[in-house]
Amino acid sequence: MTSDTASGLDAHADEPHNAGVASKLNWLRAGVLGANDGIVSVAAIVVGVAGATSAIAPLITAGSAALIGGAISMALGEYVSVSSSRDTTRALIAKEKAELRDFPEEELAELAGLYRDRGLSAETAQTVAEELTARDALKAHLETELNIDENDVASPWHAAGASALAFFIGGILPLLAILLPPDGARVPVTFAVVLVALALTGWTSAKIGGTPKLRAILRVVVGGAAALVATFVIGTLLGTSGVV
DSSP states (O other), X not given: OOHHHHXXXXXXXXXXXXXXXXXXXXXXXXXXXXXXXXXXXXXXXXXXXXXXXXOHHHHHHHHHHHHHHHHHHHHHHHHHHHHHHHHHHHHHHHHHHHHHHHOHHHHHHHHHHHHHHTTOOHHHHHHHHHHHHHHHHHHHHIIIIXXXXXXXXXXXXXXXXXXXXXXXXXXHHHHHHHHSSOGGGHHHHHHHHHHXXXXXXXXXXXXXXXXXXXXXXXXXHHHHHHHHHHHHHHHHHHHHHTOO
């Protein structure tokens, strides 16, 4: 490897150049977003209840229900979503395998045509299609034609578990913040803990995605603060009106 080549690679060392890295980044981003959902959802509920009553039992009940129910809901939603995506991907892979088995010449011509559409000359496109077909025809068609990696089909169980865990980790913070301090400090402490946690998730999300950090932080912090204020005001109004 020449020094120019090495320096060129170093210049782009932070860029994901393979599906495996991209997949890991997507999982990390999903985990951060799951934790963010847990923080906001549980915090909004416990702060709303704290606005209505200072009794510890309702806070424990509502917070625990929000934490467990939210984690299960996130897991179920992720399981269904990933299962549907996996089934679709597997069906496309099976269809491509059948086409390569039954119509190899037509599939080779199709692959060459795809490379011509990407700007290669007819001769180069044909050569590339033939060489990739000889090496791994299915992989070449899946990547070029369908943008699919046969070895990168997500597990719905892994997705469900990761989503539930991320939500639980995020949600446990506001629950502890509302339960551990003394009565008069519960809501202010919870607000502070939640906003700091949201700032961290915003920063992490921006770091993973390579986007402006301040904008991401402000977006989640402002949104989270609005949710807390709204539920606290509603809880306080319900509490003072005698409804609860």
